[in-house]
Amino acid sequence: MSVTVRVPAKVNVQLAVGAARPDGFHDLANVFLAVSLYDEVTATPAETLTVTCEGPDADKVPLDRTNLAARAAELLAARHGIAPGVHLHIAKDIPVAGGMAGGSADGAGALLACDALWGLNSSRADLLEICAELGSDVPFSLVGGAALGVGRGERLTALPVGGTFHWVFAVADGGLSTPAVYGEFDRLTEGVEVPEPAASPVLLDALRTGDATALAGALANDLQPAAVSLRPSLAATLSAGTEAGALAALVSGSGPTTAFLVKDAEAAEAVAAALVASGTCRTARVATSPAAGATVLG
Numbered sequence: 001m002s003v004t005v006r007v008p009a010k011v012n013v014q015l016a017v018g019a020a021r022p023d024g025f026h027d028l029a030n031v032f033l034a035v036s037l038y039d040e041v042t043a044t045p046a047e048t049l050t051v052t053c054e055g056p057d058a059d060k061v062p063l064d065r066t067n068l069a070a071r072a073a074e075l076l077a078a079r080h081g082i083a084p085g086v087h088l089h090i091a092k093d094i095p096v097a098g099g100m101a102g103g104s105a106d107g108a109g110a111l112l113a114c115d116a117l118w119g120l121n122s123s124r125a126d127l128l129e130i131c132a133e134l135g136s137d138v139p140f141s142l143v144g145g146a147a148l149g150v151g152r153g154e155r156l157t158a159l160p161v162g163g164t165f166h167w168v169f170a171v172a173d174g175g176l177s178t179p180a181v182y183g184e185f186d187r188l189t190e191g192v193e194v195p196e197p198a199a200s201p202v203l204l205d206a207l208r209t210g211d212a213t214a215l216a217g218a219l220a221n222d223l224q225p226a227a228v229s230l231r232p233s234l235a236a237t238l239s240a241g242t243e244a245g246a247l248a249a250l251v252s253g254s255g256p257t258t259a260f261l262v263k264d265a266e267a268a269e270a271v272a273a274a275l276v277a278s279g280t281c282r283t284a285r286v287a288t289s290p291a292a293g294a295t296v297l298g
């Protein structure tokens with residue numbers, strides 16, 4: 001018997017970043033939106049904990065105990081005093097190290113898959129606690145939809161979304177390290193008063209009413225200058241998407257994936273084709289939001 005869980009990627013429609021905290025993390029007002037690009041994690045009983053991965057970026061995914069899926073299985077097993085005897089297979093479609101929380105998705109997916117496989121019936125609260133231990137973005141991968149994350153981004157409040165938003169994601173060559181991007185944010189804001197992060201009421205309203213034009217005007221990512229500073233070529237990708245008719249463009253989280261909000265599915269296909277033709281990205285993916293959180297299949 002095995003259990004397969006499907007987990008979405010995310011885009012941050014607002015990422016407000018505060019000053020560095022004494023523990024090295026940054027307080028955030030992180031407005032997450034789950035998008036319809038998915039990884040699938042399959043858990044199968046095994047003697048020991050092993051991980052395999054398939055997909056176009058599979059060679060960039062660590063298969064040892066640093067893989068977030070493996071860490072999730074270990075944490076869950078330790079909490080219940082059992083051995084993590086499981087094989088985890090990741091069918092990876094979310095770009096790796098791209099600012100779309102693919103590793104977090106696999107952590108949340110493995111947690112839910114192992115919980116079902118081992119018949120543990122953990123409460124939502126217990127699962128969310130383990131998710132927060134795995135990483136700041138992991139709780140959102142479990143819940144999906146849209147949510148405001150405060151603290152490190154791990155303390156979530158669900159947000160209403162009143163319609164379907166259409167996106168294009170331009171996948172860059174290579175990844176960006178999340179700690180490096182936060183480090184560059186610190187460097188760029190040195191000597192500057194960094195305001196307390198707060199969610200934008202205009203943005204929350206645009207989500208609630210499903211108004212893509214209003215959302216386009218409110219998209220904001222405080223990590224964007226840092227990501228562009230570390231990867232200056234992103235500026236050309238952002239321009240190529242807006243010139244092709246996107247309503248708005250921004251870096252997804254810590255990047256280097258760039259996100260383009262578009263009017264409808266037809267515009268998405270046109271912007272994706274123009275981005276690929278521009279030669280400023282490796283590939284372009286079309287997706288919609290919101291998407292459901294981690295879900296057991298079958």
Ligand SMILES: C[C@@](CO)(OP(=O)(O)O)[C@H](O)COP(=O)(O)OP(=O)(O)OC[C@H]1O[C@@H](n2ccc(N)nc2=O)[C@H](O)[C@@H]1O
Pocket residue numbers: 012015024025026027028030098099100101102104134135136137138151152153178179182252253254255
């Ligand atoms: C930037 C964001 C936006 O959603 O995601 P990505 O775009 O990378 O996917 C997140 O804040 C990334 O969350 P996640 O990738 O889970 O980070 P963690 O594993 O918790 O932390 C990795 C490192 O990022 C930095 N970090 C992370 C979260 C936070 N609120 N402040 C930080 O300074 C710290 O240097 C930390 O050591």
Ligand SMILES: Nc1ncnc2c1ncn2[C@@H]1O[C@H](COP(=O)(O)OP(=O)(O)O)[C@@H](O)[C@H]1O
Pocket residue numbers: 060061062066067068069090095096097098099100101102103104106107175176178254255
């Ligand atoms: N299951 C996983 N999938 C992808 N990357 C993982 C995984 N587990 C650990 N990692 C590590 O996490 C890093 C960040 O990957 P990822 O979560 O895809 O990007 P991001 O944090 O930008 O959203 C990778 O470079 C990789 O070393």
